[in-house]
Amino acid sequence: MSHPNYILSLLDPQVLKAMSAHLAVTRLEFGHVVAEPHETIRRVYFPHSGILSCVVETRGGGAIETGMIGKDGVFGALQALDERVSLNRVVVQIDGEASVIEPGKLRQIAMEMPKALDVLMRYEHFFLAQVQQTAACNGLHTVRQKLSRWLLRMHGLAGPDLRLTQEFVANMLGVRRSSVNDVAKDLQAAGLIAYRRGQIRILDLNGVRAAACECEEDLLAHHDRLFNPAIHEGG
Amino acid sequence: MARFFFNIHYAETWIEDEDGLELDDLQAAQIEAESVLRELVAMSILQPGRQCPARVQITGGGTGEVGSVKLRAILPPNIVALLPPE
Numbered sequence: 531m532s533h534p535n536y537i538l539s540l541l542d543p544q545v546l547k548a549m550s551a552h553l554a555v556t557r558l559e560f561g562h563v564v565a566e567p568h569e570t571i572r573r574v575y576f577p578h579s580g581i582l583s584c585v586v587e588t589r590g591g592g593a594i595e596t597g598m599i600g601k602d603g604v605f606g607a608l609q610a611l612d613e614r615v616s617l618n619r620v621v622v623q624i625d626g627e628a629s630v631i632e633p634g635k636l637r638q639i640a641m642e643m644p645k646a647l648d649v650l651m652r653y654e655h656f657f658l659a660q661v662q663q664t665a666a667c668n669g670l671h672t673v674r675q676k677l678s679r680w681l682l683r684m685h686g687l688a689g690p691d692l693r694l695t696q697e698f699v700a701n702m703l704g705v706r707r708s709s710v711n712d713v714a715k716d717l718q719a720a721g722l723i724a725y726r727r728g729q730i731r732i733l734d735l736n737g738v739r740a741a742a743c744e745c746e747e748d749l750l751a752h753h754d755r756l757f758n759p760a761i762h763e764g765g
Numbered sequence: 766m767a768r769f770f771f772n773i774h775y776a777e778t779w780i781e782d783e784d785g786l787e788l789d790d791l792q793a794a795q796i797e798a799e800s801v802l803r804e805l806v807a808m809s810i811l812q813p814g815r816q817c818p819a820r821v822q823i824t825g826g827g828t829g830e831v832g833s834v835k836l837r838a839i840l841p842p843n844i845v846a847l848l849p850p851e
Contacts, residue, residue: 672812696784707786708771708801708821709808715780727784 534578565616573630574606580626594704600687659752678742690732769794
């Protein structure tokens with residue numbers, strides 16, 4: 531059975547059928563806070579479109595994104611499984627739609643159906659890999675590489691037209707807005723993107739890939755190892 | 766609150782800031798410009814081949830230049846001592 535959310539599409543038809551009775555569809559509105567730090571989550575989100583962003587805020591007022599969740603993933607499954615709270619703020623970065631389920635109901639289904647638990651845990655491994663890769667990237671790579679890597683991930687989840695201000699992008703990357711402006715103009719001059727206020731369009735995906743660091747490619751390799759292990763068998 | 770724009774000037778070219786940033790006052794804009802210049806200078810040191818900016822110009826919406834931070838202002842004193850006088 532196909533589903534616009536990749537994680538739900540991986541479930542056995544009987545598991546998805548059991549879960550579908552408890553799933554509702556909701557709009558993801560830009561800026562909506564899905565979870566606050568140290569608060570019990572109210573719903574588990576399986577995005578069909580749009581992007582959720584996990585943001586770490588520092589006491590000095592700074593903030594940086596540590597992970598993105600789109601149609602490839604789920605937010606709140608791990609917290610639902612062990613009845614814990616969200617560790618950081620999660621906000622809607624790009625408008626979209628998601629299937630949602632109550633945490634208690636997801637926990638019950640996962641405990642009764644090990645195949646569902648297996649899929650959810652594989653995604654949590656992938657998300658941890660994403661957070662670790664993002665930490666490495668933020669510490670080691672240039673703003674040009676980071677911005678290009680970030681645009682690649684955004685493209686993979688939301689397509690080539692992105693409604694984003696420089697200020698927002700800067701907050702996600704943990705750099706100053708003027709640095710984003712400087713680098714975005716550089717990428718624009720190279721014909722890789724078009725930027726107008728509040729709107730980024732990716733014109734040359736291969737060019738952006740060449741400008742990026744290796745982090746997105748490595749992350750996709752992690753994804754393949756977790757979800758398509760046959761690709762990596764025998765070699 | 767007012768919107769300030771931070772244009773980045775290199776030796777032979779400049780990057781216009783079309784978006785700007787809402788800040789309390791000119792003093793906050795001056796602090797922001799200094800932080801911008803520090804980050805861009807660091808980027809130019811970390812990334813071979815990247816130009817180092819000469820200054821960050823602050824403008825208000827349609828009011829022209831209201832402030833500026835030059836490279837010299839953010840460099841450590843021992844480096845400034847090596848530079849020719851302005």
